[in-house]
Amino acid sequence: MGKRIVIVPRREFKVPVEAEKLRPDLLGSMTMHEIEKICVYEGNRKCRLGDLFIVREESTESEELTVVLKGDFSKVWRIGESMASGTLIIEGNCGNFLGYKMKGGKILVKGNARAWTGAEMSGGTIEVYGSVGDHLGSVLRGLKRNTGMKGGTIIVHGNAGAEVGVQLQKGLIVIHGDTDILPGLRMNGGTILIKGNCRGKAGARMTGGKIVICGNAGGILPTFYLDSIVKSVKVKKEKIEGPFYLLVGDVVESPECRGRLYVSVNRNPELKSYEELLKIPPEL
Amino acid sequence: MDLIIKNGFVYDPINGINGEVMDIGVKGGKIVPPEEVKKKAKVIDARGKIVVPGGIDIHAHVAGPKVNAGRLMMPSDHYDSFIRLTRGVHRSGTGKYTPSTFLTGYRYARMGWTTVVEPASPPLKTRHTHEELNDIPIVDKMCFLLLDSNRILLEYLAEGDTYKFKNTVKWLLQITKSYAIKLVDPGVAVPWSLGGGYGLDIDESIEPYGITPRDIVVNLCKVNTELKLPHTIHVHCNKLGIPGNLSTTIRTMESTSHLASGELNIHITHIQFNSYSGESWVDIRSGAEEIANYVNKNSHVSLDVGQIDFGTAITMTADAPFEFALFHLSKWKWYGPEVENECAAGIVPFKYRRRNMVNVVQWCIGLEVMLLVKDPWRLVLTTDHPNGAPFTRYPKFIALLMSNKYREELMKRMSRRGLKRCVLPTIDREYDLYDIVKVTRATPAKLLGIDKFKGHLGIGADADIAIYDINPETIDFSREYEKVKERLKRALYTIKDGEIVVKNGEIVKDFFGRTIAVKFKEDIDTEVIKDVKEKFKRYYTISFSNYIIQEDEIRKIAYIWVEG
Numbered sequence: 135m136g137k138r139i140v141i142v143p144r145r146e147f148k149v150p151v152e153a154e155k156l157r158p159d160l161l162g163s164m165t166m167h168e169i170e171k172i173c174v175y176e177g178n179r180k181c182r183l184g185d186l187f188i189v190r191e192e193s194t195e196s197e198e199l200t201v202v203l204k205g206d207f208s209k210v211w212r213i214g215e216s217m218a219s220g221t222l223i224i225e226g227n228c229g230n231f232l233g234y235k236m237k238g239g240k241i242l243v244k245g246n247a248r249a250w251t252g253a254e255m256s257g258g259t260i261e262v263y264g265s266v267g268d269h270l271g272s273v274l275r276g277l278k279r280n281t282g283m284k285g286g287t288i289i290v291h292g293n294a295g296a297e298v299g300v301q302l303q304k305g306l307i308v309i310h311g312d313t314d315i316l317p318g319l320r321m322n323g324g325t326i327l328i329k330g331n332c333r334g335k336a337g338a339r340m341t342g343g344k345i346v347i348c349g350n351a352g353g354i355l356p357t358f359y360l361d362s363i364v365k366s367v368k369v370k371k372e373k374i375e376g377p378f379y380l381l382v383g384d385v386v387e388s389p390e391c392r393g394r395l396y397v398s399v400n401r402n403p404e405l406k407s408y409e410e411l412l413k414i415p416p417e418l
Numbered sequence: 419m420d421l422i423i424k425n426g427f428v429y430d431p432i433n434g435i436n437g438e439v440m441d442i443g444v445k446g447g448k449i450v451p452p453e454e455v456k457k458k459a460k461v462i463d464a465r466g467k468i469v470v471p472g473g474i475d476i477h478a479h480v481a482g483p484k485v486n487a488g489r490l491m492m493p494s495d496h497y498d499s500f501i502r503l504t505r506g507v508h509r510s511g512t513g514k515y516t517p518s519t520f521l522t523g524y525r526y527a528r529m530g531w532t533t534v535v536e537p538a539s540p541p542l543k544t545r546h547t548h549e550e551l552n553d554i555p556i557v558d559k560m561c562f563l564l565l566d567s568n569r570i571l572l573e574y575l576a577e578g579d580t581y582k583f584k585n586t587v588k589w590l591l592q593i594t595k596s597y598a599i600k601l602v603d604p605g606v607a608v609p610w611s612l613g614g615g616y617g618l619d620i621d622e623s624i625e626p627y628g629i630t631p632r633d634i635v636v637n638l639c640k641v642n643t644e645l646k647l648p649h650t651i652h653v654h655c656n657k658l659g660i661p662g663n664l665s666t667t668i669r670t671m672e673s674t675s676h677l678a679s680g681e682l683n684i685h686i687t688h689i690q691f692n693s694y695s696g697e698s699w700v701d702i703r704s705g706a707e708e709i710a711n712y713v714n715k716n717s718h719v720s721l722d723v724g725q726i727d728f729g730t731a732i733t734m735t736a737d738a739p740f741e742f743a744l745f746h747l748s749k750w751k752w753y754g755p756e757v758e759n760e761c762a763a764g765i766v767p768f769k770y771r772r773r774n775m776v777n778v779v780q781w782c783i784g785l786e787v788m789l790l791v792k793d794p795w796r797l798v799l800t801t802d803h804p805n806g807a808p809f810t811r812y813p814k815f816i817a818l819l820m821s822n823k824y825r826e827e828l829m830k831r832m833s834r835r836g837l838k839r840c841v842l843p844t845i846d847r848e849y850d851l852y853d854i855v856k857v858t859r860a861t862p863a864k865l866l867g868i869d870k871f872k873g874h875l876g877i878g879a880d881a882d883i884a885i886y887d888i889n890p891e892t893i894d895f896s897r898e899y900e901k902v903k904e905r906l907k908r909a910l911y912t913i914k915d916g917e918i919v920v921k922n923g924e925i926v927k928d929f930f931g932r933t934i935a936v937k938f939k940e941d942i943d944t945e946v947i948k949d950v951k952e953k954f955k956r957y958y959t960i961s962f963s964n965y966i967i968q969e970d971e972i973r974k975i976a977y978i979w980v981e982g
Binding site: 178274275276277278279 | 491492493494495497503749750769
């Protein structure tokens, strides 16, 4: 028999609540009394977790420790920061910085998430059934080129905002819906799979990794070369049927062109003119 | 507030007090004999603690447009490091390498430092510098004026009109409410703005003026002596950061030796960046010995070191071509502004690495200079904040100077290739507390010419006092370096102008210090100013009257009257 901690907000929050200690591996080792005494900030006001949330313990059949957040958490930031194990289920919307610097475990969101979801994470899984805001799996502003998301998986069943996977180093981001501009900005490794459309500028300044766009790509940056047309792409053992244009780049960032950008042929008729570049001139 | 500090070990090199147990009385923000203080005065028991004057940082970029640009460039600096507001006591602030103005003041005070100098402010941007200095709490501050590439001055110099040159310098110092003359890579902004300028040597001609950096240094040195300014010229030498710049530095020091008759007349700043011998990055070697030899033989030069520490730093200097070169080494970020007719600058965040041969040589040079120069009255410990390291590393460097064991401990983890090029592993000199107080307090006060009221604990001095929880009788400085470092990081008490501002390492009171500026007793020739005004109309984008900084723009000003 395992235990299950359920947390419900007492009221609607008007200002952001910084609750970086809402993480299963930390809550699991605490008693109910200790959990209620955790320090959180509501705006600039310091208060206890018990003042803002109702915390109760339930017993379940599953062995693994589970934390369930029920209700509207869209003003609660930094949930699951640096968590290393356990399962966190959010039955509702959640706020910015969900799973920031997460190392392991699992987060399930049965609603929408906001910006910076899974920023700088290095392991574990985040699954969002709704949509997410900007900077999904990104790096915070101003950090060096070798920092960023270092591993783990993010799956979004809805849409994502702009700048998905900035400076992505390793790991997988899957978006079943559409994205805004600049997915894979400055990315250096890992994979981004976009099953819907993208608004453009995919893979700007990328130096490595793989971006697959199954829908309309919204145009291709002039700094990418068309390499070939491939029939299908493999993303983590899953075979995605194409055909796809395989483009390499970004040549502005590195002349080796290690970045790979796969764009669906059928959904991008405006790229038809690119195909002429693949023909070998007759005099050669 | 009346105070009496009882039974502390007092270190005060200017008055020759070396660790004597004494009482110090404070009344009306000044130091008075202990018997003059009322019986009701607050007593601080400093038994078994050291009592020293408040620290003086002679070279730290803490204010001005380039610091602001550094803040904008490093967002990561601000979400990593911050302090929260404590209502009624102190304000909040962010930043580690380029802290916000409030945090700058609090950090200095917590460490026991009470005076800070912003060393490079172009005249046109000095209004911004003063705006930021106004907002730095607790500490006293001053700014140096950047004059080496000022086109109006260079024109007078090319014409050979020394009278107009002198009066323009005087006028600029007067209207900008600044303190001394700063030269950064003399004359380099002129060729840089025309598309060249990397590695301008001291005897190369600056086109189209046809003068050399040597002329600029020598003439400004002469003017400095004629105007009887309290500080000497503050020189950042040519070819900074380029291997083989040792000879340039020596020649810069020599260039003013004939003008000196026993007194100081040139201050070479962040010498560490200017003492690389060898010809390229591959065969770079430490030139600290040559520098130390010259300084030990000649009495007209004073130095500050500009020690680096491993980790992130933000280099910011008015040496624009050097920063452009550094940007290509670091491949991260670069900001390269230009100030109309006055200077060009550059800002590049940089990371010094323990395993990098060149960085290890740089680290060693700073300490070598500190240990090889014999006269501590001409030597100041600085980090050239934030170029070498943030100013919060001073306790670490003090511990390094006082403990050979600590140096050996750190050198174990460094690049061997780098250490082979230095003499630091063979030096075993250790500073004592008296010398440390000299290089961080007494010497900077003397060099800045404010030793009448700062940098010592004699009668009549400003009551800027730091008390640290270190007992010199029981502690072994060369072995317990970690303890020394921790105790110096947070002062037990910092007293500024007779008020207790820090207690047990926490800020307890917040107020604003003074901005110190020079004021001339003699009037400036109005004919010369008319001529400057003519040139100004032709060259500048702003109107002449907006160039002049009024007294009411500065929160609290304190003038130092100058004869010239």
